[in-house]
Amino acid sequence: MSETQDFEDLPPEKLPLDQWHRDHGARMVPFAGYEMPIQYEGIKAEHEWTRSKAGLFDVSHMGQLIVSGDGAGAALEAILPASLASLKPGHIRYSLLLNESGGILDDLMVTNSSRDGVEAFTLVVNGAMKWDDIGWLREHLPDDITMNHLADSALLALQGPEAAAALERVIPGCTDDLYFMQSTQAEWNGVEVGIARSGYTGEDGFEISLPASHAAKLADALLEIDSVKPAGLGARDSLRLEAGLPLYGHDLTEETDPVSAGLGFALTKSRRESGGFIGHDACMARLAMDGSAQVRVGLTLEGRLPAREGATVHCGDAMIGTVTSGGFSPTLGHPIAMAYIDSEHAEIGTQLSIEVRGRSLPATVTSLPFVPHNYARKGA
Amino acid sequence: MPRYFTEEHEWIDIEGDTATIGITDYAQAQLGDIVFVETPQSGTELAKSKEAAVVESVKAASDVYAPISGTVTEGNAALEEEPELVNSSPEDEGWFFRMSISDTAELEGLMDEAAYKAFCEGLD
Known part of the structure; x- marks a missing residue:
């Protein structure tokens, strides 16, 4: 959670909901150039609430x-x-x-x-x-x-199995015929609200764009519903890790590419053939090599000691990779991690180890996501 | 039984020539949900202000420093199974380790409860 290297010298900016977060007991930390809520009542409680009910996240820092x-x-x-x-x-x-x-x-x-x-x-x-x-x-x-x-627009994410029912109570009809990876508009309190059925938690949910001037009012209206509680950056990170979703600046960087990152699906088939986008030749060359030297994998650990970003991954005595995100999974009750490792060791089920403070922790290559996605797909 | 506090948010109970060390309620609240505690093994020689234990929260790993010099006599085995004791009972059942006291003079620089309370208020 240290995506801040470019911003260290600048005082963090305030989000449109800054006072709202403080009023709701948030602990604020600098992140991505903003003061952001890392947690309210606790990361684990917010994580579990989002998996079972609906968590309300402020992601207005996004562009x-x-x-x-x-x-x-x-x-x-x-x-x-x-x-x-x-x-x-x-x-x-x-x-x-x-x-x-x-x-x-x-x-x-x-x-x-x-x-x-x-x-x-x-x-x-x-x-x-x-x-x-x-x-x-x-x-x-x-x-x-x-x-x-849209510098004057806020972005709120309402995520969890109860998200649709909660949003319907505030903006009736807005989720009709709206499925995962679709978006729509609605009018609410005299302003236009953009509603996308998407998110970063692996749960069904919505990302709601609206004028910053109306963000606190919408957050208040959602929070009046019993199934909705505010959730911070900490839970957002543990939820996306369980969902196997990469975090830019950590699991994805300029040194990684779509093939090694396991994001080949983002290189649409027709575009692979037609080309004409920046990076096409390099991506095609990597695809033609039939795999990258290193690939992003999920690793499951035993016990309770998490392996964090930067921990090294080993096969026997050989160092074969590095953890790019890791933490304790509240849903699974044990630590999980994402790492880039040499592709010959990337088969699901391969037994590896991760070094944490001189200890060698057993780790098993695991298919992503760690926790199944629960999206509202059309036709599902 | 006097209790002392450090600016690193540890508490130290002194009983005879043995000290029991843990982290304060303020510290556990800052760390959030604790998922793992690594306590030092018996016999480990600790030097004042050096790393003695590690506490892992959902968020991050943090070091716990030895508030005084001495030799570890016992780690809190209960934390292996129930690290959340540090959240629920930080200043009692969630103690980290016990140690002998090499030099009682080292206790002189530590805060008492009132001084620690004032110190925390100054942080908010």
């Missing part, structure tokens, strides 16, 4: 960008490896910003938000990377394509 204009999709296809031509309005896709060598500059969600005859795509990018991303996109987008940074 919300709208790229619009005739040809916006084609212009973005020159940057992103996703097929946007086949992305219907109201549908969302996971994608990546890559450099020429296929290194990952950021990961993001892209939504086709075209309507009323205006072609538009909404990108949600990592808070710590948003200024770099804006620069990169502006540099690579044609001048006649507009990019707006």
Whole structure:
């Protein structure tokens, strides 16, 4: 949880809900250039609440960008490896910003938000990377394509099996015919609210974009529902780790690429063939090599001692990799980790060890996610 | 039985020539849910201000320092199975380890309860 190296010298900014967090007992920590709530009543309780009820997260630090204009999709296809031509309005896709060598500059969600005859795509990018991303996109987008940074919009995530029922009580009808990786708009208290059925916990849930001026009002309305409690960054991290979702700056960096990161699905098949996006040649070369030297895997540990980022992974006496995220899994009751290891040891079930403070902890290569996803997929 | 406190948020109970050491309620609240505690083994020689134990919360690993010099006589075996005792009973059942006291003069620089309370208030 130290995504802050670029921000150490700047005083952290305040989120639109800063006072709301403090009023609800949050402990605030600097993260991604903002003062953010790491926890309210406790990480474990918030984690378990989100898995069983609904947790309300403030993720307003993330960058919300709208790229619009005739040809916006084609212009973005020159940057992103996703097929946007086949992305219907109201549908969302996971994608990546890559450099020429296929290194990952950021990961993001892209939504086709075209309507009323205006072609538009909404990108949600990592808070710590948003200024770099804006620069990169502006540099690579044609001048006649507009990019707006929604700096005055908040983003709330309501996550958990009770999230849909809770959101329906506040914004009736908004989840009708809305499935995982789809988005819609609703009017609420005189403002337009963007609602995406997506998240970063592995649970069903929503990411709700609205004017910062109305964020506290919506948070209050949601919190009035018995199944909803606020949840902080700490629970967000343990939930996404259980869900096997990589965290930029840790599991994904410019030194990693989509193939080694296990994100080959983000290199849409038609785009692999058509090419024309930054990093295409490098990605194709890696795919042609039939695998990378190292790959991202899940590791399950025994006992209670967690292995953290930076711990080394071993096979016998040989050092074969490094942990990029790790912690104790509240759901499973034992520690879990993600690591990059030499691909010949990556088969599920392989017995390895992780060194933590001079101890060698047994670890087993495990398929991701550690905890099954619980998404509301169409047709499921 | 006098109880002393350190600026690293440890408490030290003195009974004869033995000290019992744990972390304070303030410390456990800062750390959050504790999932693992590594206590030093009996016979370990500890030097004042050197790492003595490690406490892992859901968030991160933190070191616990020896508030005085001496030799470990016992680690709290109950924490192996129930590390959450540090959250629920930090200043009693959640003690970390016991040690002999090499130099009673080292106790002089430590805070009493009132001084520690004032110290914590100054942090918020």
